[in-house]
Amino acid sequence: MPTVPILMPQLGESIAEATVIRIDITPGGVVEADQEVIEVETQKATMGVTTLCRGTVKEILAEEGKTYAVGSTLGFLEVTEDEAMRTGVETLEAAAESRSAEQPIASKGEENLHFAVDDDSYEELQPVVEPSVRGLPVPAGVKGAHYISPRMRARMDEMGLREADISAVVGTGAGGRVTVEDLEKFLDYISKWPSSHASPMRLAVADAMRRSWTRPLATVSRPVLLDRVLEHRRQQDPKPGLTLYVLRAFAKALAEDPASAGFLIGERIVHPRAFDIGVAVQVEDGVVVPVLRNVDTMTLAQLTDEYANMVDRARRRRLREDDTKGGIATVTNFGTFGLTHGTPIPLPNETLILGLAAGVKKPVWSAQVEAFVPATEAELIVTFDHRVVDGGGAGLLLGRIADLLQSPAGL
Template identity: 30%
Template sequence: MELKLPELGDNVSAATVVGVLVKEGDRVAPGDPLLELETDKAVMEVPAEAGGVVRRVLVKVGDEVRPGQPFLELAEEAGEEAQAPEAPRAAPAPPKPLEAPSPAPKAPVAPLEEERRLIPAAPSVRRLARELGVDLQQVRGTGLAGRITAEDVRRAAGLLAPSELPPAALPAAQAPKLPDFSRWGPVRTEPMSGVRKATMRSMAQAWAQVPMVTHFDEADITELEGLRKRYAKRAEERGFRLTLTAFLLKALALTLRAFPKFNASIDPEKAEVIFKDYVHIGVAVDTPHGLLVPVIRNVDQKGVLRLAKELQEVSERARERKLAPEEMQGGTFSLSNLGGIGGTGFTPIVNWPEVAILGVSRSQTKPVWDPEKEAFQPRLVMPFSLTYDHRLIDGAEAARFCRHLAQLLEDPLGLALE
């Protein structure tokens, strides 16, 4: 039996082998781990879908592999290993060697492959593919999360002209060839990690798809920081840290509910706006392996302490590379907090197909004019920036969004009541 790699997740077309967990002659049971793969931004195990004896391992550490690619040969019975070499001697006649390999493997493999690859397509799309004679295994989905649409099927059947292709499906411009840098001095090269390659792809796609504008603002978080310090010990007694990011998540969720356009996505093919009735916020986490963005789900339905606990747990899994692919999918808005490192401001890139992202920089104590006391008072001020998709969001809307967020952060009692 030839084992093939299953689908690895939404929009994951390739992975790198980082561990081979079996060798030839090993006996494995269904569910035993066979490989470790680095897929975009996570490391995952590939389990055995059947039991038997490992006859041959077809990949090695460092190989780039794709869904559907054979990676291991498995004998159902140990005795099959001894029979395998005799197969050529059993069919010496001229016609047989050409005919035997053709029908024998293909008949059982096709249904197994159909079951193994989970094709992201609706029943109506599957029916259309059958009517047009299109093999869905060969179709690349251009819909949300890589789903195969009716247009993808018609395109595969040759019923759509190239001019009807959506922008995302059109060939990208070729990058110019690099010069030979070694002409001017010594150089060295190292391969990009899977995380860095995924970041390169997603950032290039976002920059090409989204016309971005960044709006800058700041919030007086003096009272909020006092509240955080007051309850920090209570959180530590429960085994987690109460950080400013947890308060930011709560304030963001409430602001997204008040400004639903910032929690939406654009469908340019249909000229529609997709509003999401859930708030899942991706939080950028700095790890030794690169930037990972796990998603905190249903943020608007959770309290600050619970958000702080979940944030710490998911950040630890990110740094240990134990995030599952689905933990980094489904976000509706993103947050990047660089306040712990430094800086006075930056312009984060929108994480397409989202339409906005918030960047937070280091808070500083500044003199702020107090009209009641007619004097400057020392206040803790947090700078932040909102990058947004100008196709959907106008500058005035972005300014109102930022003011609403700042007011929630400046009034912690109001934030708690909300």
């Protein structure tokens, strides 16, 4: 019977690989067209690999826990000639015949100096992609490398290492340069240290933060009183989270001054065309940032429903690729962890990130009663790309957000 491969599909325009987390088929089992047979995890979500046609599972090549590149063969189906013709799928036999027809037959005296692929070696040549970044523990040391030689760069590329990964290595070369020998010695030194496998999401966060820090980032903060927000929240059903009040005030402030959310491309500052803002959501092994659309035009009630739906899907790893794209800024409420200050880092494609710290009861002077009264105060913190926004502009933005939070009914 004809054979059809089960391939790792293109799961998004920026996704090159995915990790198999569950296999729902066994050899000999019958599957239908478009049936989800393998569950895979990308950097931000879990997705399903489906079959192209009806058939019987012949062989499974994929293994749970392994990462495969887009286009890799995960298994094979046996299908009927009628099913292959009905669905228009290309079988391995048809592909082999097509290759044979296109390539001239070499004479016995000729030697092929390029790679030859035959059907028997097809399985062995399927790429299994290991994660490209491996975190290294950081021992105490003196100065490291400022210059990486071509030889060192080539060795790092072979091992999937970045410059940040070798910052812990003490260099013995000229001017403190890290040599290949230094790197090998360091890796041997830590080879028996406890370690754990970094998940695709953890690697995605690491990559995003590295790219973010290629820009000059700065952070400013100011206190904000939350008592009026808390009083308004108590009167609502369902009750919006504090994050949503801050999100709404942030969107309104940016709508008044869109330049604060612009991003620099060459000699131009590109301004936002919509106020789509992401919200950082803590999940098991990292952070995902689903994006809420047109926040400046939504009511708190609408945001409450949309936010609850997004958070639920984020924690179940059911976000679509479009759910995390197109944001112009992010809000993160790390106050839920009891933190009273922090320095959030914006995503590489965003200029701003606004953080809300934990509320703390403090004595605040009241001009009405001419005495100190207890009030709930929290820090609003914004980190920004200093190429686009200056400290004064960031301060004015925080001031406007704080003012809007004093009139929560208007949010």
